[in-house]
Amino acid sequence: MKLAIDETRCKGCNLCTKVCPYKIFKEGKRPNRKGIVVPELDRPERCTNCRLRNLYGRQLCGVCQLTCPDQAIHWTEEEPYEPHKVAIEY
Amino acid sequence: MSFDDWYRQDRLPHIYCAGCGNGTIINCTLAAIDQMGWKKEETVFVSGIGCSSRAPGYILTDSLHTTHGRALAFATGVKMANRDLHVVVFTGDGDLAAIGGNHFIHACRRNIDITVVCMNNQIYGMTGGQGSPTTPKGCLSSTTPYGCTETPFDLCELATAAGANYVARWTSYHVKELEKAVKVGLETPGFSFIEALVQCPTAFGRRNKFRQVADHVEYLKVHSLLRAKRDRMLEAGEHIPEDMFVVGELTRRNRPAMGVKP
Numbered sequence: 001m002k003l004a005i006d007e008t009r010c011k012g013c014n015l016c017t018k019v020c021p022y023k024i025f026k027e028g029k030r031p032n033r034k035g036i037v038v039p040e041l042d043r044p045e046r047c048t049n050c051r052l053r054n055l056y057g058r059q060l061c062g063v064c065q066l067t068c069p070d071q072a073i074h075w076t077e078e079e080p081y082e083p084h085k086v087a088i089e090y
Numbered sequence: 091m092s093f094d095d096w097y098r099q100d101r102l103p104h105i106y107c108a109g110c111g112n113g114t115i116i117n118c119t120l121a122a123i124d125q126m127g128w129k130k131e132e133t134v135f136v137s138g139i140g141c142s143s144r145a146p147g148y149i150l151t152d153s154l155h156t157t158h159g160r161a162l163a164f165a166t167g168v169k170m171a172n173r174d175l176h177v178v179v180f181t182g183d184g185d186l187a188a189i190g191g192n193h194f195i196h197a198c199r200r201n202i203d204i205t206v207v208c209m210n211n212q213i214y215g216m217t218g219g220q221g222s223p224t225t226p227k228g229c230l231s232s233t234t235p236y237g238c239t240e241t242p243f244d245l246c247e248l249a250t251a252a253g254a255n256y257v258a259r260w261t262s263y264h265v266k267e268l269e270k271a272v273k274v275g276l277e278t279p280g281f282s283f284i285e286a287l288v289q290c291p292t293a294f295g296r297r298n299k300f301r302q303v304a305d306h307v308e309y310l311k312v313h314s315l316l317r318a319k320r321d322r323m324l325e326a327g328e329h330i331p332e333d334m335f336v337v338g339e340l341t342r343r344n345r346p347a348m349g350v351k352p
Binding site for chain 2: 008009012013014017018059065067069070071072074
């Protein structure tokens with residue numbers, strides 16, 4: 001699973017930076033197209049739900065999603081990793 | 091299925107201010123309802139007037155957005171007309187405690203099988219920050235510019251005294267606990283009342299030294315006193331600070347209820 005912030009919904013209240021036990025959300029630096037400073041993700045692969053959701057088959061933690069007043073935080077399904085064969089031509 | 095499926099995706103983002111806690115409370119309530127496994131056709135959301143009462147407009151079920159303070163009166167009518175419906179009322183403190191106070195007392199007395207989620211932001215947020223019956227002592231608002239001198243309402247005590255079957259209080263910081271409390275409230279036959287203290291950065295925080303949303307949430311976190319700890323402090327004869335409020339499950343009993351599905 002992959003953690004994602006929906007920039008069309010986020011209003012930049014930074015409540016997620018307060019509640020995440022891993023401190024994955026960091027205050028953003030620059031405003032986006034709507035003038036809202038959306039939080040940045042700091043190494044989101046540490047998130048419990050990202051790592052173990054599919055193993056346990058249920059929602060884990062999820063405090064940021066419940067807390068987000070604008071319903072901007074969600075998880076998306078990731079494509080399984082496929083090794084690619086790269087041919088290098090000299 | 092998650093609580094996100096209960097939202098009207100085309101209506102989002104909602105109009106609440108940045109950092110308003112109402113969205114959090116809707117999330118928690120919908121997460122609890124999602125766990126109940128109810129059908130969308132059999133669930134009705136009722137609300138009155140106010141910031142919090144805009145909530146049913148963002149939910150993908152039948153809903154009633156009624157006159158100021160009369161949400162509980164309408165909800166009583168819905169429940170009495172069709173007992174198969176699950177009725178959930180979203181209401182604010184100005185809606186429930188001020189103009190709808192009498193409806194609230196009598197809904198508790200009748201013990202109708204509905205669940206009330208009160209988003210208590212301690213102010214009239216939508217109309218410009220006037221003092222409400224739950225504004226704490228000493229807090230500034232546009233009608234109490236020198237600090238509120240009246241004693242605030244304790245809505246949970248009121249609901250307990252009037253006869254509600256389940257009463258709980260949590261804040262917008264305690265999301266998991268609030269979700270569990272709403273779920274227990276939905277399962278309980280009879281009137282269940284869940285008060286959720288929320289932050290209001292625009293009307294309340296601006297005048298009361300909580301300009302940052304995180305500061306107000308921190309205040310709610312620090313000043314909440316668990317019920318078990320309160321009981322222990324009372325037994326030990328310790329003094330409970332004035333500015334603390336009790337959180338947790340406050341009442342759970344089995345009075346005869348009205349309108350329960352046979």
